[in-house]
Amino acid sequence: MQKKRKLGRGVAVVGAGMSKFGMFKNKDSKDLFAEAFREMLESVDKGFDPNDIDALYLGNFSNDFFMHQGHWGPIISDLIGLAPKPATRTEGACASSALAFREGVFAIASGFYDIVLVGGVEEMSKRTTEEVAEGLALAEVPYEARVGFTFPGVFGALATAYFAKYGANREHLMNVTIKSHSNARLNPKAQFPYSIKDMMNLKIESAKKKGKPLPHWEDEKAFLRDPNANPVVAWPMLLYDCCPISDGGACMLLVGEEIAKNFTDDPLYVIGIGQGSGKGLHAAKDLTTMEATKNAADEAYGMSGLKPSDIQFSEVHDCFSIAELIHIEDLGFFKPGEGYKAVAEGLTKRDGPMPINTSGGLKCKGHPVGATGIGQLFEVWKQLRGEAGERQVPKKDLRIGAAHNLGGTGGTCTFTILERR
Amino acid sequence: MEERPFSDISYEQYLKEEKLMGSRCKKCGALFVPPRSICIKCYSSEMEWVEMKGDGRLHAFTCITVAPPFMIEQGYDRKHPYCAGVVDLEEGVKVDARIEGVDATKPEEITIGMPLKVTFLHWGEGENQETFLAFQPV
Numbered sequence: 313m314q315k316k317r318k319l320g321r322g323v324a325v326v327g328a329g330m331s332k333f334g335m336f337k338n339k340d341s342k343d344l345f346a347e348a349f350r351e352m353l354e355s356v357d358k359g360f361d362p363n364d365i366d367a368l369y370l371g372n373f374s375n376d377f378f379m380h381q382g383h384w385g386p387i388i389s390d391l392i393g394l395a396p397k398p399a400t401r402t403e404g405a406c407a408s409s410a411l412a413f414r415e416g417v418f419a420i421a422s423g424f425y426d427i428v429l430v431g432g433v434e435e436m437s438k439r440t441t442e443e444v445a446e447g448l449a450l451a452e453v454p455y456e457a458r459v460g461f462t463f464p465g466v467f468g469a470l471a472t473a474y475f476a477k478y479g480a481n482r483e484h485l486m487n488v489t490i491k492s493h494s495n496a497r498l499n500p501k502a503q504f505p506y507s508i509k510d511m512m513n514l515k516i517e518s519a520k521k522k523g524k525p526l527p528h529w530e531d532e533k534a535f536l537r538d539p540n541a542n543p544v545v546a547w548p549m550l551l552y553d554c555c556p557i558s559d560g561g562a563c564m565l566l567v568g569e570e571i572a573k574n575f576t577d578d579p580l581y582v583i584g585i586g587q588g589s590g591k592g593l594h595a596a597k598d599l600t601t602m603e604a605t606k607n608a609a610d611e612a613y614g615m616s617g618l619k620p621s622d623i624q625f626s627e628v629h630d631c632f633s634i635a636e637l638i639h640i641e642d643l644g645f646f647k648p649g650e651g652y653k654a655v656a657e658g659l660t661k662r663d664g665p666m667p668i669n670t671s672g673g674l675k676c677k678g679h680p681v682g683a684t685g686i687g688q689l690f691e692v693w694k695q696l697r698g699e700a701g702e703r704q705v706p707k708k709d710l711r712i713g714a715a716h717n718l719g720g721t722g723g724t725c726t727f728t729i730l731e732r733r
Numbered sequence: 734m735e736e737r738p739f740s741d742i743s744y745e746q747y748l749k750e751e752k753l754m755g756s757r758c759k760k761c762g763a764l765f766v767p768p769r770s771i772c773i774k775c776y777s778s779e780m781e782w783v784e785m786k787g788d789g790r791l792h793a794f795t796c797i798t799v800a801p802p803f804m805i806e807q808g809y810d811r812k813h814p815y816c817a818g819v820v821d822l823e824e825g826v827k828v829d830a831r832i833e834g835v836d837a838t839k840p841e842e843i844t845i846g847m848p849l850k851v852t853f854l855h856w857g858e859g860e861n862q863e864t865f866l867a868f869q870p871v
């Protein structure tokens with residue numbers, strides 16, 4: 313059992329903003345962060361003076377590689393008029409901004425700061441798919457990249473191990489994809505706000521316009537089985553198992569618990585926060601589970617005093633469909649080997665007992681890696697405050713939501729639990 | 734065994750010499766491939782080199798069509814996928830390796846648990862020559 317940890321001072325979220333995620337030719341990292349920042353300002357119910365922000369923690373994985381520009385802390389700090397106040401960049405691959413959130417929480421909990429902006433940004437779409445594959449492989453364990461493992465490749469390997477151990481197959485992965493797409497349809501900020509049926513109709517429309525023979529699929533699974541519609545990226549990860557290449561920004565305003573009501577009558581409280589590190593494929597005991605996620609979950613459950621069954625909904629890092637299955641088990645929502653059955657039974661649907669990735673997940677909402685951690689918490693903010701519109705979780709008394717963020721091939725994982733009181 | 738540092742650089746040098754080498758802790762016997770200079774079981778730094786026999790079984794794999802630039806250079810692309818995997822060595826540790834001698838366009842025919850034997854892929858010439866660890870079906 314983990315030592316029970318607690319914050320030295322309570323911390324609350326009082327504002328949040330997120331840009332639309334997608335591939336943008338005419339928007340750069342600064343434009344996307346500005347979009348998120350403006351929404352965050354408007355989201356603070358009682359308003360506040362941005363000059364009161366004490367510091368910025370910013371997650372960014374590798375604009376260095378993607379944009380040939382590093383040192384994003386001060387660039388973003390200047391963008392929003394915070395300079396000369398301190399700006400610190402955090403890097404944990406795809407979990408970079410969940411680390412920014414954590415550092416922001418610790419800075420306030422320590423008593424050093426009262427009002428902290430945490431955020432993340434990434435701009436990936438100006439590179440080719442192959443270059444992005446190379447860029448993301450920078451976050452692997454060196455031995456993996458060396459023998460040609462890409463990111464989808466690592467998760468493909470995890471899937472073959474999961475299939476062999478539990479008897480699941482590709483059809484089960486399709487259930488994850490279909491569910492994510494049906495949620496994203498209701499999320500206007502998603503990169504692909506389309507159900508799989510919508511995607512099928514779009515393909516038919518496009519064939520019509522081009523005067524090509526019209527494709528036909530019996531149902532969503534037939535579409536996902538069609539190698540023309542859903543080609544292999546890294547078997548058994550097909551195109552629709554993989555998150556897209558995305559640009560985006562997100563941010564949140566954190567304050568000391570005792571001043572939260574100066575900002576809003578409806579703050580969210582940080583009641584559990586956990587992080588863990590992983591080792592890479594060759595050193596992991598079991599490829600169907602991630603030690604980093606388990607450590608993060610233990611820390612967060614220990615701090616909050618909650619059990620997995622107390623979490624009412626969660627964003628779960630689904631960079632690849634198999635990742636969602638592995639993590640809903642590691643986070644304790646389902647028993648080991650039961651995750652794929654739970655998804656098949658619809659238990660993780662938006663109106664099911666344990667809604668997972670109501671935002672559409674990384675698969676459909678998009679995955680601008682450095683912005684993803686806060687982007688997930690943005691969904692928790694929207695849901696807990698009852699502001700998720702059409703995709704609002706239809707549960708009475710929605711009080712506790714969580715977000716799980718993963719970096720690299722499991723090298724860095726976080727789990728964060730927020731509460732509405 | 735010779736006095737090479739227990740490092741990734743030494744590991745790569747040994748691969749060029751067609752040897753798959755690991756380090757074993759002299760205090761507690763823990764085995765690490767690739768080698769570690771610090772035993773993470775007992776924190777001793779007294780290590781010795783051991784050569785792996787090169788026999789193993791496929792633990793997990795993937796067949797990659799969207800390849801990074803350095804693999805494209807080696808002739809792989811969307812039409813010519815390659816296989817990478819995790820191999821359980823007979824000695825009780827796992828390694829990441831290329832999987833050769835299988836048809837990466839037919840992943841359904843590649844089976845977890847299949848017996849494999851080590852092989853070494855040399856790429857490039859002279860000083861720029863690199864060696865990649867690989868396994869192929871027995």
